Amino acid sequence: MPLALYCRECALNFESLPEKEKHNEDVHYGFAQPYPEISEKEFELMSSWNTHKLVHHCPVCFRHFRVINHLIEHLTTSHPIRCLNNPLAQTSKEVVENYWKLLDHVLPGERANSMRLWKADTVSKKCPYCPTYNPALRLTYNHIRCYHHRRGNNIPLPAYEKYLRWKDHVENLYPGQLKKMDEEFIYGHGILDQPQEEDFDAIFLESFPF
Known part of the structure; x- marks a missing residue:
């Protein structure tokens, strides 16, 4: 079955392109599907892929992820399930449930573990002072230091x-990362000349040159 006749959001095959287009208009409100990240040849061989x-x-865009929790984050955020509360979401519940x-x-317990890691990582990217959310921890760190921890x-x-609780959470999740970013930021911006054991929070709050 050609990839062009397959609805990846619903896992349905169609006999002709007009049928597929009608389905797209009726069910998906004419929205284009996410671009498939495999070739036509790879799609034809998918039936022979092993479960691993x-x-x-x-299951929607066929993008490959080496790390499962990254795939779960992608699936949850990029392909929300179509439901009464979110009728414009495009992915059918069956597609997602079949993946779960x-x-x-294949990997018993991995879903719960990955969801836990993803949620914990999400907390680390959320500013403890304001609603700002960043896609990376370093961006959240820079936001805190440059916007909130100004002299x-x-x-x-x-x-x-609340910030201290966030800091403990990040330290438990990524040991040593905050201290490393502190050192890079402080010494890189000339706030201190020589590496030393310091209370970096105090340095930012009292000596940040803004």
Whole structure:
């Protein structure tokens, strides 16, 4: 079956392009499907793939992920399930549920573990002071240091305590990363000349040259 006649959002095959286009208009409101990340030849060979290979590919766009929790994050955020609360979402519930069944069969327990890691990683990218969310921890770190930890900023104690909880969370998730970013930022911006054991938070709050 040609890739052009297959609805990846619903896992349905069609006999002709007009049938596929009618389905797209009726079910998907005419929205174009995400671009498939495999070739026509690879699509034809998918039926012969083993389950381990299948489980590392997004069931909607067929993008390959080496790390399962990255795939879960992608599937959850890029291909939301079509439902009454989100009628403009394009992916059918069956497609996602079939992937979860495959994942649970091939890698038992991996789904729960990956979801836990993904949620923990999401918390690390959310600023503890404001609603800002960044796609990477370093961007969140830079946002905190450059926007909130400026000299003269009056940070209320409850907000700072929330930051300390965020800091502990990140340290548990990525040991040593915050200290490494602190050192790179402080020494790279000339705030300190020589590496030394310091309270980096105090340095930022009291000596940041902005």
